[in-house]
Amino acid sequence: MSAGKDMVTWRALNAAMHQIMEDHPESFTLGEDITTWGTGGGTYGVTRGLLKKFGRERVMDTPISEEVLLSAVSAAASRGTRPILEIMYSDFSFLGFDGIINQAAKNRYMFGGQFDVPVTIRSNGGSGIGKAAQHSQSLETLFAHIPGLEVVVPGTPGDAYGLLRTAAASDNPTIFLEHKNQYYDRGPVGTEAIPFGQARIAREGKHATVVATQQILSYSLQAAEELAAEGIEVEVIDPRTLYPFDMDAVYASVGKTRHLVVGHEAVRDYGWGAEFVAQTVEAAWDKLDAAPVRVGGSRAPIPYAQVLEEAVIPSKDDIVAAVKRTLA
Amino acid sequence: MTEYQANEQGLAGLKLMAKIREFERRMPLLSEEGLIRGSTHPSLGMEAIAVGVSLALTDKDAIASTHRGHAHTLAKGADFGRTMAEILGRKDGYCGGKGGSMHIGVKELGVLGTNGIVGAGIGIATGAALASKQLGDGSVAVSYFGDGASNQGVLAEAFNLAAIWKLPVIFVLENNHYAQSASIDDMVAQPDLTKRGEAYGVPSFSGDGMNLEEVYGLATAAVERARAGEGPTLLVLETYRYLGHMAGDTEIYRTKEEVEAAKSNDPIETLLARLIEAGVITAEEWETTSKELFEEVEAAEQFARNSPYPDVSEAFTDVYAKGASA
Ligand SMILES: Cc1ncc(C[n+]2csc(CCOP(=O)(O)OP(=O)(O)O)c2C)c(N)n1
Numbered sequence: 001m002s003a004g005k006d007m008v009t010w011r012a013l014n015a016a017m018h019q020i021m022e023d024h025p026e027s028f029t030l031g032e033d034i035t036t037w038g039t040g041g042g043t044y045g046v047t048r049g050l051l052k053k054f055g056r057e058r059v060m061d062t063p064i065s066e067e068v069l070l071s072a073v074s075a076a077a078s079r080g081t082r083p084i085l086e087i088m089y090s091d092f093s094f095l096g097f098d099g100i101i102n103q104a105a106k107n108r109y110m111f112g113g114q115f116d117v118p119v120t121i122r123s124n125g126g127s128g129i130g131k132a133a134q135h136s137q138s139l140e141t142l143f144a145h146i147p148g149l150e151v152v153v154p155g156t157p158g159d160a161y162g163l164l165r166t167a168a169a170s171d172n173p174t175i176f177l178e179h180k181n182q183y184y185d186r187g188p189v190g191t192e193a194i195p196f197g198q199a200r201i202a203r204e205g206k207h208a209t210v211v212a213t214q215q216i217l218s219y220s221l222q223a224a225e226e227l228a229a230e231g232i233e234v235e236v237i238d239p240r241t242l243y244p245f246d247m248d249a250v251y252a253s254v255g256k257t258r259h260l261v262v263g264h265e266a267v268r269d270y271g272w273g274a275e276f277v278a279q280t281v282e283a284a285w286d287k288l289d290a291a292p293v294r295v296g297g298s299r300a301p302i303p304y305a306q307v308l309e310e311a312v313i314p315s316k317d318d319i320v321a322a323v324k325r326t327l328a
Numbered sequence: 329m330t331e332y333q334a335n336e337q338g339l340a341g342l343k344l345m346a347k348i349r350e351f352e353r354r355m356p357l358l359s360e361e362g363l364i365r366g367s368t369h370p371s372l373g374m375e376a377i378a379v380g381v382s383l384a385l386t387d388k389d390a391i392a393s394t395h396r397g398h399a400h401t402l403a404k405g406a407d408f409g410r411t412m413a414e415i416l417g418r419k420d421g422y423c424g425g426k427g428g429s430m431h432i433g434v435k436e437l438g439v440l441g442t443n444g445i446v447g448a449g450i451g452i453a454t455g456a457a458l459a460s461k462q463l464g465d466g467s468v469a470v471s472y473f474g475d476g477a478s479n480q481g482v483l484a485e486a487f488n489l490a491a492i493w494k495l496p497v498i499f500v501l502e503n504n505h506y507a508q509s510a511s512i513d514d515m516v517a518q519p520d521l522t523k524r525g526e527a528y529g530v531p532s533f534s535g536d537g538m539n540l541e542e543v544y545g546l547a548t549a550a551v552e553r554a555r556a557g558e559g560p561t562l563l564v565l566e567t568y569r570y571l572g573h574m575a576g577d578t579e580i581y582r583t584k585e586e587v588e589a590a591k592s593n594d595p596i597e598t599l600l601a602r603l604i605e606a607g608v609i610t611a612e613e614w615e616t617t618s619k620e621l622f623e624e625v626e627a628a629e630q631f632a633r634n635s636p637y638p639d640v641s642e643a644f645t646d647v648y649a650k651g652a653s654a
Binding site (some may be wrong): 037301307 | 444
């Protein structure tokens with residue numbers, strides 16, 4: 001499976017994994033049920049075919065032991081390997097926060113820059129398929145808060161491919177969060193790595209800027225479509241990485257549109273959107289004609305029943321309403 | 329060892345196992361119909377553990393369950409209709425549809441929840457036992473967990489804590505030989521899992537998890553130890569799950585022959601044969617009873633199907649305690 005055409009997200013990630021394993025002989029991948037589950041490549045197929053091509057030494061099924069795994073891959077990285085660990089659902093990374101946060105994220109700093117920690121933690125977040133409170137959280141804000149970590153939130157198959165390649169090549173511990181409701185989204189996929197810290201303009205517009213990721217990015221594009229029919233041209237920006245992050249792209253866009261809406265699935269209160277709003281207000285106050293508006297998950301765990309799940313996650317209509325509010 | 333009697337008591341256990349099996353048999357069908365969201369994990373074949381352990385407990389005792397927790401919950405006394413309603417995300421479910429299959433809690437029965445985090449129940453049951461000690465209420469706590477979960481770090485900490493504090497907790501390891509697609513043979517180097525308990529000073533026993541009488545005997549002894557203040561026990565029970573890990577599992581990791589072979593030691597069939605032999609019930613009577621049980625589960629399913637979905641406003645309730653500062 002090679003990149004360079006239209007693909008669904010899981011295939012794009014799978015293609016990236018094949019490429020990475022070839023490009024970096026020091027890389028290996030591991031995780032729970034990544035070779036004999038479902039498709040023969042983990043829950044969503046991302047590791048399919050890797051075992052056959054690269055063998056058990058480099059493609060390893062692990063016990064259910066997140067705590068030791070997160071800490072061990074970090075240390076293995078500091079000893080010269082380039083591990084890619086799959087955590088089946090990002091919710092399970094909580095079991096190993098010491099390994100990620102106290103160890104991996106701080107290793108370079110504490111020891112005076114001696115250690116690179118080129119580990120990639122691949123996982124998925126987000127809601128939409130009824131996985132309920134312990135399999136649906138959007139934890140990107142939490143990770144983005146930790147100095148030392150890079151945080152990637154691809155919103156299209158093409159970005160999934162290009163950003164995963166950069167994650168694997170990065171010498172920093174990188175949290176790569178796929179969205180579980182986007183594995184079957186289809187779109188164009190290039191053949192190159194995509195650098196971190198460069199936002200993408202997903203749609204051009206002149207009346208308001210919407211910054212959004214993943215599922216809310218796709219709702220924002222639908223909202224923009226709807227608003228266009230009313231003569232409101234929305235510019236949609238996908239930051240793609242939450243650390244490093246590209247404020248210049250936001251300032252440039254707001255310079256045109258003079259209005260800002262930020263949307264994400266992570267809980268709105270204390271969410272990363274607040275960071276984007278705060279930085280814009282601090283650095284580009286003069287470019288705003290109105291107060292920015294935040295759209296985000298409710299301050300509630302993700303409930304099971306569909307009517308309830310939909311109620312706590314932002315919808316396309318919420319984005320439409322937010323744009324109208326800032327323009328009012 | 330307290331023997332489970334091949335009499336009326338045995339018949340009650342048999343009925344409960346059969347009723348749970350009928351309930352669980354419906355899960356893949358409901359999933360296919362699109363009535364169950366996310367994932368649901370039935371436990372056909374594993375009924376003797378849930379029932380055998382529960383029969384040794386009272387309502388005051390607590391259990392902490394797993395992602396595969398319907399049987400544990402039902403055996404502890406949960407209403408079949410309300411449990412089903414929760415799995416279907418309905419208003420009359422035990423958690424008002426907020427929890428679903430992987431998060432069913434029933435406070436009045438001491439069911440501290442099925443759980444979506446593998447191994448989490450180990451710490452939770454240890455905490456329930458700690459509460460029992462603090463409150464002096466004489467209750468015991470049971471943690472059910474799988475062979476896969478036995479590789480979680482929390483196990484080591486819980487064993488040690490429970491042992492040094494002599495907590496009234498029973499660790500029930502359901503060894504069904506698979507963790508999702510991972511075979512126990514590949515995931516542990518020391519197949520005798522009782523050694524893990526022994527290493528921490530937790531008395532540990534293994535047994536046939538397909539045999540209700542044996543499970544009941546082991547559980548009763550462990551409960552007696554716990555109530556007497558003698559501390560924790562580990563029970564490693566051999567079992568097998570007949571269906572895939574969850575609805576939709578392709579089961580590429582095991583053969584049909586292996587599954588069929590396991591079914592030859594079915595816990596329900598075995599006990600039924602014993603009860604017939606002992607003259608407690610005839611084959612004809614069991615046929616009538618089976619029909620009645622089927623009807624009861626059918627009624628539970630209809631109750632669940634007829635229960636409305638929760639009101640949208642419920643999405644925002646119970647995040648914080650009533651009257652608290654938030
Ligand atoms: C912390 C955590 N890691 C991984 C998972 C994904 N997962 C759910 S069930 C399961 C297998 C559990 O196996 P076992 O403990 O043996 O129980 P069984 O399914 O056999 O009853 C896995 C890996 C999870 N839910 N939680």
